[in-house]
Every structure is written in C-alpha cells, then in structure tokens.
Amino acid sequence: MALRALGRQLRSLNVLPAVQPSRFFGASAHHDEDEEEHGPAQTPTVFDRLVEVTVVDMNGVLHKVRGLAGQSLAQALIEYGFPETYFFPNMGFYTQHIPDAHVYVPKDYWSKMPNIDPDSEEGGAVKRMFRDIVQDYQRDTSYFASYITLAPELNGMTVGIGGVKPWILHSDWAFGGVHDSKAKLFDRPTIDIWG
Structure with a gap:
C-alpha cells in the first residue's frame, strides 16, 4: 500500500x-x-483502391462503374455486366483473346492515356482494330478499353461506349497468331470481305 x-x-x-x-x-x-x-499506420483497404468511372452506354444510359486501381477498364466493364455485343477480341499478337471495347475518352483525360508507338506490334494491332472493327465509328477521342488502366487520377472520368461494325473473322484467321502474316493480312474491311 x-x-x-x-x-x-x-x-x-x-x-x-x-x-x-x-x-x-x-x-x-x-x-x-x-x-x-505521422499518425498511426493505416492499412489500405479495397475502398482506397476503388476508381469510379461514369459510362454512357449505346442507348445514352449512364452507369457508375467501379473498378480497382490497376485493373483495365475493359475488365471493369465486363464485371459490371455490359452485354457481350459491346466486346470483341483484342487483335494484338500477345493480347489475343482479351476482350476489348471501343470507348470515347473526354479530351481533358486524353493526356492520361498511354501512348502506343504506331510502328510497334501493338500499334499495328490497334490500327487493325480501328480499320476492321471500329471502321467509321472512329472519332478523335476513340480508344480501346483494354489499354486504359484504372488509376486514382481517372476517378470521376466519363466515357462513352463507341460503336463497332459487325464483322466476321474466318476461323483460320481468328486470333491464332497467324493474322500478322502477309498471307492473312486484311486488305480491306472484313465487312466487305464476308458481307
């Protein structure tokens, strides 16, 4: 005591x-x-990594799509539940079978989009997708959703789903790694070849 x-x-x-x-x-x-x-150490949560993008579908309806930072916009659109008709296979040599979508990105976010060297293999794939799939729906702000990686600086961005032309790929050409060979290159839009 x-x-x-x-x-x-x-x-x-x-x-x-x-x-x-x-x-x-x-x-x-x-x-x-x-x-x-410094304050107490805080463990980041999934909510700290959420990025919300407003997506205008082809009917003009607004959708709040949430994805995780580091995820592609195409993955977020698929997880949200957009219909299969919005997607097509990416034509890149190393990215075959990855679902992609044509989107319109506002000009004020254009500087945050990754640059693709037009002379590289990926640049060639992007050109083919614009030529064969997007065709006359292409605009100055057209981009492909699989190339957009969600990040905090894209939080609040609004994108529109862009149209694509119906297309048919011959099964021998369809993303088996042979579409880059000289014999299999498309010399005109596939809609004209198979239409």
Missing part, C-alpha cells in the same frame, strides 16, 4: 520520466518522433 501511495505522489510531481515505448526492444532512434506528426 505504501508503495502505491508513493507512486501516485511521484506521478503527480512528474518526477518519473515519461516512458517511451520506442526506446525498448531494440527500436531505432528515428521512431522517437511524435506520433501526432
């Missing part, structure tokens, strides 16, 4: 040094800074 009373008296006089937990168990000296300066 006497020890407790003595302890209370000493604490009220502030004679005891303040205990710094970071000084024990081998903690390094840089942890001595005030916790108020």
Whole structure:
C-alpha cells in the first residue's frame, strides 16, 4: 500500500520520466518522433483502391462503374455486366483473346492515356482494330478499353461506349497468331470481305 501511495505522489510531481515505448526492444532512434506528426499506420483497404468511372452506354444510359486501381477498364466493364455485343477480341499478337471495347475518352483525360508507338506490334494491332472493327465509328477521342488502366487520377472520368461494325473473322484467321502474316493480312474491311 505504501508503495502505491508513493507512486501516485511521484506521478503527480512528474518526477518519473515519461516512458517511451520506442526506446525498448531494440527500436531505432528515428521512431522517437511524435506520433501526432505521422499518425498511426493505416492499412489500405479495397475502398482506397476503388476508381469510379461514369459510362454512357449505346442507348445514352449512364452507369457508375467501379473498378480497382490497376485493373483495365475493359475488365471493369465486363464485371459490371455490359452485354457481350459491346466486346470483341483484342487483335494484338500477345493480347489475343482479351476482350476489348471501343470507348470515347473526354479530351481533358486524353493526356492520361498511354501512348502506343504506331510502328510497334501493338500499334499495328490497334490500327487493325480501328480499320476492321471500329471502321467509321472512329472519332478523335476513340480508344480501346483494354489499354486504359484504372488509376486514382481517372476517378470521376466519363466515357462513352463507341460503336463497332459487325464483322466476321474466318476461323483460320481468328486470333491464332497467324493474322500478322502477309498471307492473312486484311486488305480491306472484313465487312466487305464476308458481307
């Protein structure tokens, strides 16, 4: 009892040094800074990674589509449940069978879109998709959803789903890695070839 009373008296006089937990168990000296300066460590949650994009479908209806940062816009559109008719296979040599969609991106977000070298293999695939699939629905702000990676700076962006022409790909050509050969290149829109 006497020890407790003595302890209370000493604490009220502030004679005891303040205990710094970071000084024990081998903690390094840089942890001595005030916790108020940095605050407690917070573990990021899924909600911290959410990116919301407004999508205008082909009927003019607005949809709030949420995806995770790092995910492609095409994946977010598929998970949201847009109909299959909005999607087509990407024609890139290494990205075959990846669903893609034609979208219109506002000009104020255009600087945030990745640049694709038109002379690269991917650039060739993009040109083929515009020529064979998008055709005359192409605009200055046309882009492909699989090339747009969701990021916090795209939060709040509005995109429109762009139209595509109906097309038929011959089964021997259809994304088996042979569409880049000289014998299999399309020399005119596929709608004219098979229409």
